[in-house]
Amino acid sequence: MKILVTGATGRVGSEVVKALLQRGADVRALTRKQPKPGTFPSAVEIALGDLTDPVSIAEALKSVDKLFLLNGGSPDELTQALIAYSLSKKAGLKHLTYASIYQADQFLEVPHFAAKYAVEEAIRAGKMPYTILRPAYFFQNERALKAALTGPGVYPIPAGNQGVAVVDVRDIAKAAAISLTEEGHQGKTYDQVSAEMLTGPDAAATWSRLLGKEITYAGHADFDNFEAHLRKKGNPLRETGNPMSWLAHDLRLMFEAFVERGFRNTEDQTARFAALLGHQPKTYSSYAAELAAEWAAA
Ligand SMILES: NC(=O)c1ccc[n+]([C@@H]2O[C@H](COP(=O)([O-])OP(=O)(O)OC[C@H]3O[C@@H](n4cnc5c(N)ncnc54)[C@H](OP(=O)(O)O)[C@@H]3O)[C@@H](O)[C@H]2O)c1
Helix, strand or coil, rough: CCCEECCCCCCHHHHHHHHHHHHCCCCEEECCCCCCCCCCCCCEEEEECCCCCCHHHHHHCCCCEEEEECCHHHHCCHHHHHHHHHHHHCCCCCCCEEEECCCCCCCCHHHHHHHHHHHHHHHHCCCCCEECCCCCCCCHHHHHHHHHHHCEECCCCCCCCCCEEECCCHHHHHHHHHHHHHHCCCEEEEEEEECEEECCHHHHHHHHHCCCCEEEEECCHHHHHHHHHHHHCCCCCCEEECCHHHHHHHHHHHHHHHHHCCCCCCCHHHHHCCCCCCCCCHHHHHHHHHHHHHHCCC
16 A cells, blocks of 8 residues: 655654554655655655646656645645645545644634645545544644753743643654554544643743753733744744745734634543544653753753
């Protein structure tokens, strides 16, 4: 069984590739540029293609049985996703697992939520077997905070006080691999949420304990300033983020909404995710401890 993985060089997709190989699947990885040697294990086939280019995607889908579809952050992710979806249907794929976002339908004023919800609805309305994954805020976003945390001692993400659902990308990927290699996940939508929720003050307290110094929560009072900072400095959720004006605004809208309405999950949602994984989801505090140890050793 051959599975095409989009976003395969990214945080989630690279873990999906590993999880699928562990489960014995044949993996084809989509990427726009020839990857550097060692990016993927030798068993992985490479397909060069761009989700904005249907010709390259039709080629990448040849002889493929199933698709893991993840779109990188892009203002045209809706178009990209629907191109991949229509071509997968045309190619007669047996299953699609789509990486959406937690509460996609609750934050329609945020472009990257609205795009994913539109894709979800197209998939649900279509006839192709599918699983939709709805991951919460990635633990791994925190990797980009090293300078702020270890330098001035600021937790800069305006997570607010209400609670933001969070998840480890390795758990997202394991669930994706399960949905693509086991029976019983067709037509299902899974929330991917850990047991802990993040607030700005709690995150600052966690990092204070782990780094042995006082970390201050930067707060969430001035979103004009937050957006202007992102526009100048780049995506705060990525170490490699380049300044992107649309993304600065999109993330501003997201965090404003999180501050206002929260992005909370329930214990039942976590229990359902644990049942899918076969174990409890990883916790934010253990990931933060992992990261702090890595920074201390560097
Ligand atoms: N950060 C969060 O907390 C969070 C939470 C929930 C959902 N999400 C969603 O997760 C997604 C990002 O996942 P990630 O962090 O794993 O991605 P990432 O590490 O930023 O990597 C982006 C991937 O997308 C690929 N890509 C970008 N543009 C492409 C195009 N035009 N055609 C083909 N491939 C393209 C890149 O491949 P190449 O560069 O190799 O071509 C790369 O593999 C976004 O949709 C975001 O909204 C994020």
